Amino acid sequence: PILDAAAELLVHNPEFVIDRFSFTAPQGEVLVKANAKFVGVTQDDASNMMALVQKVDATMDVALPEAMLMTQFGPAPMSQDAANAHVQMREQQIARLVEQGYAVREGAMMKTRLAYQGGQVTVNGLPFDPMAMMQPPQPVQQPIPMPAARPRAPMPVAR
Numbered sequence: 001p002i003l004d005a006a007a008e009l010l011v012h013n014p015e016f017v018i019d020r021f022s023f024t025a026p027q028g029e030v031l032v033k034a035n036a037k038f039v040g041v042t043q044d045d046a047s048n049m050m051a052l053v054q055k056v057d058a059t060m061d062v063a064l065p066e067a068m069l070m071t072q073f074g075p076a077p078m079s080q081d082a083a084n085a086h087v088q089m090r091e092q093q094i095a096r097l098v099e100q101g102y103a104v105r106e107g108a109m110m111k112t113r114l115a116y117q118g119g120q121v122t123v124n125g126l127p128f129d130p131m132a133m134m135q136p137p138q139p140v141q142q143p144i145p146m147p148a149a150r151p152r153a154p155m156p157v158a159r
Helices: 002-011 049-054 080-100 130-134
Strands: 015-025 028-038 056-065 104-106 109-117 120-123
Touching: 049 056
Parallel strands: none
Antiparallel strands: 015 028, 028 056, 056 109, 104 109, 109 120
């Protein structure tokens, strides 16, 4: 009986909205807005999970202080050099996300919009494959430095 009632509800394209979810951390306020709705669900779709997934339209806007992204979580680094390397790595990751368009820097805040429509995920309107995030990072290939050329003594010429 519950499934029949849920199927009937889905046919009427329900929408779930979070107008504002926020909290204040030491680095500043975090704000999230989200909505999800079903669009064009038929009675046949209501009993087919794969069909329902294609009928979901969802967005989530997130704004948080950039300083929060720089916060060290977990165990503290062993040395100051390790801590500095960690901060530098985070700065590079954030810069890369901004450069690629997946995040927007507005003053001290970082903002992004996640969306799911028709089975596709986008971040700030750009296609995004969440499975790519599950793959281990590839090591950065550093060029092998070539030794400086040393002057050679002239070779004797046989006569």
